[in-house]
Amino acid sequence: MIIQHPLLGPRDSSEFVYLGDASLIDRPDWQAENAAETFYDYAYLRDNPAGENRELWFHEGGDRSWLVVTRNTVTHEISKVELACDVARMRGRSK
Amino acid sequence: MHDLIALTALGGADPETCTIGSVTCSEVPDVALASVAARLGREGETHSALAALIGQKAPGIGQFSGQTLIAFWAGPEQWIVEAPFESHEGLAELVKDGTKDAASVSEQTDAWARFDLEGPDVQSVLELLCNLDCRNLATGGAARTSIHHLVCFLLRRSTDFFSIYAPRSSAQSLQHAIVTAMKSAL
Numbered sequence: 165m166i167i168q169h170p171l172l173g174p175r176d177s178s179e180f181v182y183l184g185d186a187s188l189i190d191r192p193d194w195q196a197e198n199a200a201e202t203f204y205d206y207a208y209l210r211d212n213p214a215g216e217n218r219e220l221w222f223h224e225g226g227d228r229s230w231l232v233v234t235r236n237t238v239t240h241e242i243s244k245v246e247l248a249c250d251v252a253r254m255r256g257r258s259k
Numbered sequence: 260m261h262d263l264i265a266l267t268a269l270g271g272a273d274p275e276t277c278t279i280g281s282v283t284c285s286e287v288p289d290v291a292l293a294s295v296a297a298r299l300g301r302e303g304e305t306h307s308a309l310a311a312l313i314g315q316k317a318p319g320i321g322q323f324s325g326q327t328l329i330a331f332w333a334g335p336e337q338w339i340v341e342a343p344f345e346s347h348e349g350l351a352e353l354v355k356d357g358t359k360d361a362a363s364v365s366e367q368t369d370a371w372a373r374f375d376l377e378g379p380d381v382q383s384v385l386e387l388l389c390n391l392d393c394r395n396l397a398t399g400g401a402a403r404t405s406i407h408h409l410v411c412f413l414l415r416r417s418t419d420f421f422s423i424y425a426p427r428s429s430a431q432s433l434q435h436a437i438v439t440a441m442k443s444a445l
Contacts (some may be wrong), residue, residue, distance in 0.1 A: 171320050171335065172320070178405065179390065179404065225410050226410075227334040228334050229334060249335075
């Protein structure tokens with residue numbers, strides 16, 4: 165499997181490690197009233213769709229950047245690869 | 260003052276060299292290294308400070324540049340500066356003086372072991388060693404990739420001349436992998 169790194173081009177998937185669902189980027193506010201409930205959702209509840217998934221991958225054997233990879237779990241086709249920092253900024257994060 | 264004998268990463272008093280066929284693998288101990296990471300929002304200042312240090316534009320993604328002091332791209336807004344140990348033992352301090360508080364600098368000398376691979380058939384050896392498409396890595400290119408389960412930096416200094424940096428504590432493992440690949444390929 166080849167992952168098209170947005171900065172480096174095609175790289176072998178063996179250089180990467182998988183972390184989990186891309187929704188992990190949206191860490192809840194720990195000071196909110198309902199923090200216990202939102203962290204329960206954040207830590208334990210996942211959708212498990214047969215089809216397109218957005219996942220966090222780490223280029224451990226490479227430039228150490230975090231990526232958001234859109235992958236179809238049925239066909240293993242990778243349709244999109246973005247830098248996780250860009251995705252986080254698009255969602256309104258400052259860093 | 261103690262009179263200590265400096266040992267190379269492979270444990271010898273002198274660097275090891277191995278030639279098989281047309282390719283030579285040599286251990287290169289006399290380099291000073293420092294890593295540079297631009298701080299958030301200070302990327303521009305770090306680029307100019309790096310350029311002033313190496314006398315050329317700060318290298319872009321997957322590149323290296325410089326003369327005596329060389330900087331190679333290590334990751335987004337991160338570089339490693341390389342210089343001759345003899346003249347630049349205090350490299351990290353020099354780089355810190357240049358970048359001030361725009362970047363975080365850490366001493367990397369002796370954290371890495373450098374091996375130079377040179378010879379007309381070097382590509383056949385690299386093909387066995389790593390997944391990176393080394394034939395398409397142009398001269399002046401630098402990449403971080405996995406070799407023998409070690410995360411290494413690979414620099415293409417000229418057509419048939421590559422440098423590999425591996426974690427120093429794994430120097431023997433990497434040398435073993437390189438020599439095994441040389442024996443198989445050549």
